[in-house]
Amino acid sequence: MSDVLVVAEHRRGELRDVSYEAITAGRELADARDGDLHVAVIAGDVDAFAEDLNREGVDAIHTVGNGEEFDHNVYQAAIAALLDRTDAGTVVAPNSVNGLDYAPAVAEDRGLPLVTDAIGFEYDGGLTVTREMYGSKVETTVDVDGDRHVLTVRGGEWAPAEGVGDAAVEAADVDLPESGARVTGFEEVGGGDVDIADADVLVSVGRGIEEEENLDLVEELADALGATLSASRPIVDNGWLPKNRQVGQSGKVVTPDVYIAVGISGAVQHVAGMKGSDTIIAINTDPNAPIFDIADYGIVGDLFEVVPELVDEFA
Amino acid sequence: MKVLVTVKEVAEADDDFAIEGTDIAESDLEYDLNEWDDYAVEAAVQLAEAGIADEVVAVSIGPERAEETIRMALAKGADRAVRVWDDAFEGEFADVAAKVSAIEAVVEVEDPDLVLGGVQAADTGFGATGVALAERIGFEHAAVVNDLEVDADADVAHVHRELEGGVEELTDVDLPAVLTVQTGLNEPRYASLRGIRQAQRKEIDAKDLADLGLTAEDVESALAITSMYEPESESDAEMIEGGASEAAGRLAEVLRDKGVSA
Numbered sequence: 217m218s219d220v221l222v223v224a225e226h227r228r229g230e231l232r233d234v235s236y237e238a239i240t241a242g243r244e245l246a247d248a249r250d251g252d253l254h255v256a257v258i259a260g261d262v263d264a265f266a267e268d269l270n271r272e273g274v275d276a277i278h279t280v281g282n283g284e285e286f287d288h289n290v291y292q293a294a295i296a297a298l299l300d301r302t303d304a305g306t307v308v309a310p311n312s313v314n315g316l317d318y319a320p321a322v323a324e325d326r327g328l329p330l331v332t333d334a335i336g337f338e339y340d341g342g343l344t345v346t347r348e349m350y351g352s353k354v355e356t357t358v359d360v361d362g363d364r365h366v367l368t369v370r371g372g373e374w375a376p377a378e379g380v381g382d383a384a385v386e387a388a389d390v391d392l393p394e395s396g397a398r399v400t401g402f403e404e405v406g407g408g409d410v411d412i413a414d415a416d417v418l419v420s421v422g423r424g425i426e427e428e429e430n431l432d433l434v435e436e437l438a439d440a441l442g443a444t445l446s447a448s449r450p451i452v453d454n455g456w457l458p459k460n461r462q463v464g465q466s467g468k469v470v471t472p473d474v475y476i477a478v479g480i481s482g483a484v485q486h487v488a489g490m491k492g493s494d495t496i497i498a499i500n501t502d503p504n505a506p507i508f509d510i511a512d513y514g515i516v517g518d519l520f521e522v523v524p525e526l527v528d529e530f531a
Numbered sequence: 532m533k534v535l536v537t538v539k540e541v542a543e544a545d546d547d548f549a550i551e552g553t554d555i556a557e558s559d560l561e562y563d564l565n566e567w568d569d570y571a572v573e574a575a576v577q578l579a580e581a582g583i584a585d586e587v588v589a590v591s592i593g594p595e596r597a598e599e600t601i602r603m604a605l606a607k608g609a610d611r612a613v614r615v616w617d618d619a620f621e622g623e624f625a626d627v628a629a630k631v632s633a634i635e636a637v638v639e640v641e642d643p644d645l646v647l648g649g650v651q652a653a654d655t656g657f658g659a660t661g662v663a664l665a666e667r668i669g670f671e672h673a674a675v676v677n678d679l680e681v682d683a684d685a686d687v688a689h690v691h692r693e694l695e696g697g698v699e700e701l702t703d704v705d706l707p708a709v710l711t712v713q714t715g716l717n718e719p720r721y722a723s724l725r726g727i728r729q730a731q732r733k734e735i736d737a738k739d740l741a742d743l744g745l746t747a748e749d750v751e752s753a754l755a756i757t758s759m760y761e762p763e764s765e766s767d768a769e770m771i772e773g774g775a776s777e778a779a780g781r782l783a784e785v786l787r788d789k790g791v792s793a
Contacts, residue, residue, distance in 0.1 A: 227694065286700070288662075288672070311658075313694050317674040320627060320659035324666040329753035330627050332657050344757065350544045350555060350654055355762045358624075361753040396671040396705035403691065403699045417791050441791050453715035465695050474789050495789055497782065498768070502546045504761075511768040513785055515778045525779030530792065 217363060218251030221304035223295060223319075224269055225312055226260050227286070228402065231268055234310035234369075236376035241334075241369045242308040243273040243377065248339035252276065254304050255383070258294045259283045262387075272379030276302070278388045288318040289395040295322050297390040306343075311368035323366035331360055332368040343367075352484060352506050371465075372488060408460040415444035417474045420463055420490070422448040424479020424500065424519055428456045433523050434478055440530040446470065448480045464489035479519045482507025499523070532683055532706075534584040535641055536575040536609060537634060537648035537660070538568040538591045540600035553756045564600045567649020571712040573719040574679055575647050576608035583683050584645075586610050590637045592620070592630055598735055605730035606722035612733070613637050617740040619747035627659045629750040631667050634660070636743035638668050645688070646709040650675050658711075665709035673704045677713040681706075 222242035224235040239255060246253040252275040257265045262279035269277055280294040295307060295318070307322060309315040311333045323330035335355070336346035343360040345367065412418060419438040425431060431451075438445040445461065452462040463470050465485040475493035480486060482498070482505055490496070491510050498511040499519050508514045515522055540562050548559035564572075578584035589604040589612040591597055601612045615633045623629075638646070646665075651658035658674075665672030677699065678691035686706040691699040693713050704710070722730070740746060771778045771785075786792075 227698070232695075292666075313675045313692060316658050317662060317672075317692070320662035321666040321672070323659075324628065324631065324663040327628075330657075330659055330663070331754065332659050347656075348762075349656065349759070350542070351656075353544050353548070353761070354550065354555065354759050356553070356756050356760075357758045359755045359757050396708075397673060398703045399700055400703055401701045403701060405697050405699055441786065443791070449714070455718065459697075462697075466693050467697055469696070474786065474791055497785070504546065504764075508768050508770075509764055509766045511766065513771060513782065514766070514768040515771045515782060517775055517778060521775035522779050522782075525776045526782060529779055529783035530786075 217303060217305035218246075218249040219254060219302060219304040220246040220249070220251060220306050220308055221254045221256060221295070221298055221302065223291070223307065223309045224255055224257040224265065225310050225314060226257070226265060229260065231265055232310070232312070233376060234312055234371045235269065236271065237371060237374040238308050238310050238369055239269070239271055239274060239377035240374040244374070245306060245308065245337065245339060252303070254278060254298070254302050256280065256295060256298055258291050259285060259287065266385045270381045270383045270385070271377035272381050273377060274381040274383040277383045277385045279385065280388050280390050282390070282392050285399050286314050287395050287399065288321065288397060289393050291318040292321050292325065293392050294388070294390050296325060298388060299326065301388070305364040307366045309366070309368045311370045315368050319366050319368050328364050328366050329360050329362060330366045331358060334367055334369050335373045337367070353504070370484070405459050408458060410444060410460060412444055412446045412461060412463065413468050413470050415470070415472050417441055417443035417476075418446045418463070418470060418472045419443045419476045419478060420446040420448065420480060421451055421478050422480030423450045425451070428454070430520075431456060433520070436527050437478070437523050440527045443476070448486045477507050477511070478523060480507055481505045482510065532584055532644035533641065534575045534578055534587045535638065535643035535646045536568070536571050536587060536589050536604070537646065538572065538589050538601060538604050539565045539649070539652050540591065540593050540597040541565040541652050541654040543653065550759050550761070553759045555759070562596065562600065564603050565649050565652050567651055567653070567712060567714055569719040570714055570716045571647040571649050572604045572607050572609060573717045574712055577717060578681060579608065583681050588613065588641055588643070590615070590634060592616065592625070592633050601735055602730045603722060605733045605735075606726040607720055608726065610733065612735045613641070614735055614737045615739075615743065616737065617747070617750070619740060619750050623752050624754055624756045625750065626752040626754045627657060627663045629752050630660050631664045632745060632749045633743065634664055635667050636745055644707050645681070646670065648709070648711055650711045650713050661709045661711035671705045671708040672710065673702055673708065674711045675713050676710045677716050679710065679716060
């Protein structure tokens with residue numbers, strides 16, 4: 217029961233980084249509980265994946281070869297079988313789009329408490345999880361009842377597991393259900409005329425621009441600076457700019473020389489897409505906006521006053 | 532078909548806020564319809580307008596205060612609403628299973644073919660209730676849907692799930708199902724004046740746990756918030772001070788220094 221089961225994630229033949237991060241988080245929890253670390257890898261080329269997942273600190277890897285791609289029903293059945301067959305009490309899954317497609321069902325099915333989007337935890341006789349609330353404005357600690365749980369861990373919060381382990385790899389034979397949700401294909405979105413990932417300088421606009429008409433203002437700035445225009449999610453959701461301009465977890469990951477965030481608060485999903493930029497400049501009215509945490513230069517001010525002045529500087 | 536749409540009144544913290552105990556001070560919170568749920572309501576109403584849904588019922592767990600928000604969903608086109616609240620929820624941090632128990636009881640009465648809800652609530656950000664609900668009530672599900680086409684004759688929903696990195700997964704989901712709706716799925720309408728007037732006459736059925744055949748034990752939470760604090764700023768940004776003109780001037784220097792110019 218003190219063991220931990222980490223569920224790896226892959227897509228279209230590639231393991232995703234969150235798998236290695238989840239291994240680190242899982243190892244941390246297993247250490248605190250004096251337990252073993254199991255890793256489950258489900259569907260696709262599980263033997264090749266198992267080799268890559270055999271990182272330092274992994275005690276056992278369970279492969280469930282069924283289907284090529286993600287199917288939440290297969291994941292759920294496989295995890296349930298592994299919980300029955302191993303001594304694992306706690307499941308650690310990535311807090312990803314797919315993680316959130318099966319982890320809540322696993323918790324519900326097994327009657328386990330669920331905490332999602334963990335950014336840290338402590339185990340001292342009981343589990344206490346750190347997570348954010350109110351759009352990242354606060355952090356909370358949450359005490360979790362019992363000694364079995366399902367936990368999803370936020371990407372980028374734990375370092376990826378490294379090294380080579382000596383885990384036993386075991387193929388698990390699992391009875392899998394007929395699935396009522398069938399993946400029929402994938403679609404790349406955000407193609408088109410411009411690839412914002414190629415730009416050296418990005419002027420990126422967020423919710424602070426308020427109205428579609430005001431986009432002219434940031435377009436002028438981008439022109440004045442010879443920069444490319446990009447945006448955070450709400451601008452694309454509103455249909456004001458096409459999807460190929462979106463920076464963030466579900467859009468593009470960009471690493472320009474200079475990234476100018478105009479009216480972007482810096483939600484974690486956005487930051488995941490631009491934190492690798494060389495120089496980050498943020499203009500925002502809210503001095504507590506998380507964008508300033510990762511900025512190199514910040515102006516707390518009204519973009520409608522600052523941006524025209526900046527355009528004039530380069531006119 | 533009947534569509535149930537889950538809506539939540541969420542709290543948003545003001546720019547300046549104080550923490551009292553393990554929550555933000557009531558006076559520093561503004562309440563609104565959860566953004567993700569707004570897209571779910573729109574999706575449900577569009578299904579009704581397309582003749583696919585016969586009835587759209589909104590369900591919400593929330594105190595009486597939440598009726599204002601529920602009326603927004605009604606003004607946008609939901610036919611009626613069920614609001615669940617009980618003293619047992621007061622002052623508790625309801626976990627996913629507790630919320631699912633309350634919604635499950637409503638599902639038993641309403642018997643929907645499709646349940647739509649937002650991917651997550653803006654305040655607590657768990658992103659789990661829809662998928663857990665599907666498991667409890669024996670529905671299929673899909674999380675993070677950003678494209679939806681319902682084929683009522685074939686009892687299947689063709690959806691896109693928005694994965695990370697600009698990739699969408701195309702999935703066929705058998706009905707009955709629970710779908711969690713991502714922002715950007717559609718363009719949520721503003722409530723019209725006529726809609727707002729009509730909403731005043733629509734029914735919001737308030738139910739407590741006993742009405743639903745539940746007890747406080749059924750919604751007992753396995754989670755308790757033990758502390759809340761503002762994260763320490765990790766900022767090492769050079770903050771550029773001064774008025775707009777002065778700040779823009781200094782920023783221009785920085786940009787030129789980095790080799791930026793048209």
